[in-house]
Amino acid sequence: MAALVSAIVIIFSVLAYTVLARTQPVQYHRRDGVKGTSFLDHEDPISGFLGRTFLRDNIPYLDIPDKLIQDVFYYRWTSLQRNLRYVTAGTGYMCTEFVHPVGYAKAFGTIDAAAGHQIDEARWLRDTAYADDYIRLYTRGPADPLQYTQWILDAMSRRAMVTGDSEFLATQLDDMVRVWHLWDPFFDSDAGLYYYQPVWDAQELSLPGFIADPNNKDWDLRKDGPDTFRPSHNAYMVANARAIARAAEISHDGLVQSQFLNIADDLEAAMYERLWAPEQEFFVRKF
Known part of the structure; x- marks a missing residue:
């Protein structure tokens, strides 16, 4: 009887090991x-x-x-x-x-x-x-x-959250700031917003072009559109500013972090002040 029990135990152990071995993750x-x-x-x-x-x-x-x-x-x-x-x-x-x-x-x-x-x-x-x-x-x-228009800096920041490589993001801080300031010529200080042609916001043949050229006499204007304050572009810039602030925080650069957090807050506030359409409950582009 003892021999039979031992045999059963051995067989069960072998089967259990085989099943577990097959189900172990690679x-x-x-x-x-x-x-x-x-x-x-x-x-x-x-x-x-x-x-x-x-x-x-x-x-x-x-x-x-x-x-x-x-x-x-x-x-x-x-x-x-x-x-x-x-x-x-x-x-x-x-x-x-x-x-x-x-x-x-x-x-x-x-x-x-x-x-x-x-x-x-x-x-x-x-x-x-x-x-x-x-x-x-x-x-x-x-x-x-x-x-x-683009949100490259924002994408860099969110990528660091996935890879865990905050150091790489921190090493890009000076260059992120440089890329940000390339947009300075397209900032309207009175409006507190950035402007650009729709075509370079990847939105050719958009509504501003038809408004600016209602009689279809200027194909380039109709296709490319006039300079407008664009919700998409300004939203990208808000996100890019916050990405710079995050890179600055990782780099322990409190001055740059504070500067770009303020920039992001001011730009977002300007979007709500000038581009928000309450009747549509959405943002609209404006000339």
Whole structure:
């Protein structure tokens, strides 16, 4: 009887070990040496895409009941991957807005209108070098952060919250301030707001162009629009100012932190004073 009980115990132990071993999460090691845990199949969701090595090494994985959303999730990562470009030694990577180059792109094919979106997505990549390089193209050149309105500095700040690399954000402080002041010529001190043409706010053929050219006699004016105080642009600038303040806080630069918190508060107050339409309960652009 004792032998039978011992045999049953041994068999149960073997079965339990086998089940537990199969259900233990797969361990992987990030490039920075931090151990992570993966419970999901990392091969099947990316099996239909090219560049699987990049995807396997870098992206977060998702497993949800809605297959369409899940497929779109993985497709978005392949879209980001297709737009990453290695440019030159010492400069590293950038991200294009279009897979096929366009004539109005700036240095190395950069277009800053999409940069905030791209940094927002790239913040989830395990290898931080891609976004580090891309950010420096704007903060230190030669990419043009003035071509379109943008929230690059804000995206940098929120990225640091994901990566945990506050030091990288802090090292960019002086350059963030420099990028901010590039917009000084487009600030109206009387209104307390920034202005720009709709086309360079990525909103060509918008309402101001039709108001300024009601008879359709000036196609450039109709398409590009006149200078206006734009809620989108000014909201970006509020967010960018708060991002500089956060970088200054990390750098223990209380003077710059206080300065840009005040700038953000004043700009936001001006938006509510001049751009808020109570009857619409929304912000409107104004000439």
